[in-house]
Amino acid sequence: MATAGSKNFDEMLNADGSVRPAYEEFRQWFDGQDTTWLRRQDAEAERFFRRIGITFNVYGDDAGEERLIPFDMIPRIITAREWRKLTRGIEQRVRAINAFLQDLYHRQEIIRSGRLPIEALRNNEAFLSQMIGFTPPGGVYTHIVGIDLVRTGPDDFMVLEDNARTPSGVSYMLENRETMMAMFPELFTKVPVRPVSDYPRRLARSLRACAPAAYKGGKRPVVAVLTPGIYNSAYFEHAFLADQMGAELVEGSDLRVMDGRVCMRTTTGYKAIDVIYRRVDDDYLDPLTFNPNSVLGVAGIFDVYRSGGVTIANAPGTGIADDKAIYSYMPEIVEFYTGEKPILQNVPTWRCSEADSLGYVLDNLADLVVKEVHGSGGYGMLIGPTSSKKEIAEFEQKLRAKPGNYIAQPTLSLSTVPIFTKEGLAPRHVDLRPFVLVSPDGIDITPGGLTRVALKKGSLVVNSSQGGGTKDSWVLDE
Amino acid sequence: MLGRGANGVYWMSRYLERAENTARLIDVGFHLALTRGSRQSQDEEWKSVLTTTGQLEAYCETHSEFTGPQVFNFLLREKDNPGSVLAMVENARTNARVVRTSLTNAVWETTNEGWMNLRELLARPVRETSLGEVLREIRRTGTLVRGALEGTMLRNEVFNFSRIGTFIERADNTARILDVKYYVLLPSAAWVGSSLDNVQWDTLLRSVAGNRAYSWLNAGSMDPRGIAKFLILDGQFPRSLVFCYDKIRSNMAGLAKEYGVEVPAHELLRDAGARLHQTSIEEIFETGLHEFLQDFIGKTIEISSAIAADYRFSE
Numbered sequence: 141m142a143t144a145g146s147k148n149f150d151e152m153l154n155a156d157g158s159v160r161p162a163y164e165e166f167r168q169w170f171d172g173q174d175t176t177w178l179r180r181q182d183a184e185a186e187r188f189f190r191r192i193g194i195t196f197n198v199y200g201d202d203a204g205e206e207r208l209i210p211f212d213m214i215p216r217i218i219t220a221r222e223w224r225k226l227t228r229g230i231e232q233r234v235r236a237i238n239a240f241l242q243d244l245y246h247r248q249e250i251i252r253s254g255r256l257p258i259e260a261l262r263n264n265e266a267f268l269s270q271m272i273g274f275t276p277p278g279g280v281y282t283h284i285v286g287i288d289l290v291r292t293g294p295d296d297f298m299v300l301e302d303n304a305r306t307p308s309g310v311s312y313m314l315e316n317r318e319t320m321m322a323m324f325p326e327l328f329t330k331v332p333v334r335p336v337s338d339y340p341r342r343l344a345r346s347l348r349a350c351a352p353a354a355y356k357g358g359k360r361p362v363v364a365v366l367t368p369g370i371y372n373s374a375y376f377e378h379a380f381l382a383d384q385m386g387a388e389l390v391e392g393s394d395l396r397v398m399d400g401r402v403c404m405r406t407t408t409g410y411k412a413i414d415v416i417y418r419r420v421d422d423d424y425l426d427p428l429t430f431n432p433n434s435v436l437g438v439a440g441i442f443d444v445y446r447s448g449g450v451t452i453a454n455a456p457g458t459g460i461a462d463d464k465a466i467y468s469y470m471p472e473i474v475e476f477y478t479g480e481k482p483i484l485q486n487v488p489t490w491r492c493s494e495a496d497s498l499g500y501v502l503d504n505l506a507d508l509v510v511k512e513v514h515g516s517g518g519y520g521m522l523i524g525p526t527s528s529k530k531e532i533a534e535f536e537q538k539l540r541a542k543p544g545n546y547i548a549q550p551t552l553s554l555s556t557v558p559i560f561t562k563e564g565l566a567p568r569h570v571d572l573r574p575f576v577l578v579s580p581d582g583i584d585i586t587p588g589g590l591t592r593v594a595l596k597k598g599s600l601v602v603n604s605s606q607g608g609g610t611k612d613s614w615v616l617d618e
Numbered sequence: 619m620l621g622r623g624a625n626g627v628y629w630m631s632r633y634l635e636r637a638e639n640t641a642r643l644i645d646v647g648f649h650l651a652l653t654r655g656s657r658q659s660q661d662e663e664w665k666s667v668l669t670t671t672g673q674l675e676a677y678c679e680t681h682s683e684f685t686g687p688q689v690f691n692f693l694l695r696e697k698d699n700p701g702s703v704l705a706m707v708e709n710a711r712t713n714a715r716v717v718r719t720s721l722t723n724a725v726w727e728t729t730n731e732g733w734m735n736l737r738e739l740l741a742r743p744v745r746e747t748s749l750g751e752v753l754r755e756i757r758r759t760g761t762l763v764r765g766a767l768e769g770t771m772l773r774n775e776v777f778n779f780s781r782i783g784t785f786i787e788r789a790d791n792t793a794r795i796l797d798v799k800y801y802v803l804l805p806s807a808a809w810v811g812s813s814l815d816n817v818q819w820d821t822l823l824r825s826v827a828g829n830r831a832y833s834w835l836n837a838g839s840m841d842p843r844g845i846a847k848f849l850i851l852d853g854q855f856p857r858s859l860v861f862c863y864d865k866i867r868s869n870m871a872g873l874a875k876e877y878g879v880e881v882p883a884h885e886l887l888r889d890a891g892a893r894l895h896q897t898s899i900e901e902i903f904e905t906g907l908h909e910f911l912q913d914f915i916g917k918t919i920e921i922s923s924a925i926a927a928d929y930r931f932s933e
Contacts, residue, residue, distance in 0.1 A: 407877070
């Protein structure tokens, strides 16, 4: 069973209990602090988050019920050398994802070449036929990507998941750093940490670089963030990013299509928007093209998009690239479009749609993690080693009924980083989501990202909806 | 800015102002009830507070008695009362969340903190011993948010819409309080100078935080005409009708300047403001105080609807 024990790779401590170089300066500082004071700071952090309103809503709870994502004040530290390798791998992967999308919605060379079976597209809701033959402004499909990484050893980072639709969490990356700097300013004079605070400015620049054909120059392109509204779980982040970018925060009800443009209702009339950073799912974007019951989107926006009146970021239909059924083909996809071996490895994945794989998965359910192909947020998955016989049996039924809905992966012994507890430092499992910006000018990766941590001892689930917390993630300067 | 955003800051400010005014009415009601001997006249006092806030009818649907704790808990926190102070502060905070990007951190944080504090203070029924603290916190929240607005916001459209919301609400509140108590000010030969009169007048002034100001200006002498003139026409008193309209006009002028164009609401407001300035207290009593106030309340609603329509608060 995978618990935080000796066989996990701990990022702070060597097997003999000595401190790894990445954490040396931090540990020295930490050991010199008064524990009572640290505890007080810890409590202070929570008040700080509540006051500035960094909260999220959990689906299914009473509307308006807001929770905090717990923040742990021990940073997760990545060395300059580790980061260099990661950025090369991430850049390669993101380049491949965009080339893959361009290909899928045009000539589909990868399918013709036999590297990806047509079944992977057929009946896949993430593939949008409306996007066929259309190239988004600047040729960019995924303006913002979050790559979820896990670590199993000193040099072993693997991609657990790509997020090519509307990855969230970047506001936590930024606020966690703010909080750390407010709580422990002197720490940052001792440890050379690369800054993350210019992410919103880079995001705005990236988005403006993808202005649509209808933008005729002159003033800077008008950027707006489209949110489903204040009851959305990530509303804080939508408001935060709009604020930091100096963009309008709009809802579907503010928008309407006029004269071939998407316009927002301002106090002095309707005003055209050039680039929409949407935090609304594809399906809700346009009731005329997709879900007719959607009230979150804008009727007719898709036609405007296709005729060059507006840029939508990320482009509709990018979900096909982060679909869990496609994920297992990512090594082939990277190689097909870059001509290089993937720098970052995939987690070995069994596609339950294939009879041999299904047989293996059914025989080894107790050791595997089984995920729904279209699921997210850690829901609808089975973690074999921590599940009861009954839970496994129940899951087996579902799996047998619809094997094509599932993929399986080995239970990884995820790396641990200590968290601050009442009893002192204690190791907990973590993952890392770096944020990647894509524009015609290139690929831009903010040093660090969001570290999510499973706060329960031994737990491997880091999702905030299931008791996960976050940490500030440091990339050390050269 | 977005029409929906203008609507958000406007209502955020209105709700905070209304919450503060309700707190003041409860405070006055509580003090007055304490000085009343009989149970019956205490009940009358609380009934009058409910009438002033326009919630007598809603209260009577679920309550049959008018004891202090019942009434002030209804007004402060009762779950089924959408017009409770807690609901108002929640509405203010929800609106602030909607327009989060238009507000400075200081304004958002004071609004959010005020809501968090009040939610905690109002989580359980309020007892008479803790009423003072609760009311102080409500007033404090309003004061802090106004201070944060004043001290940190750009003097732009957002600021102007917020101010317009505050003063529309305040004008409406002062007029309603006066209207409910107008009979107190009606000249009556038999009553003038009686101690009952003095208490009533003092209550009226307290309800709009004007008792000290009035005393300063009038060296302690009280008369109905003077009080009515003070609450309606005094250009220095920040809760008088004239003062509120002057503020609305100056913030509307700010919008016209920023946008380079006037809207129909400007015309409406200019007329109403001019009439208010030209009238005298004698004239008001001649037409009848109640009629005058009813007319004023109607005009204020008309102006606020025009502002909402002209600036596209909703589709």
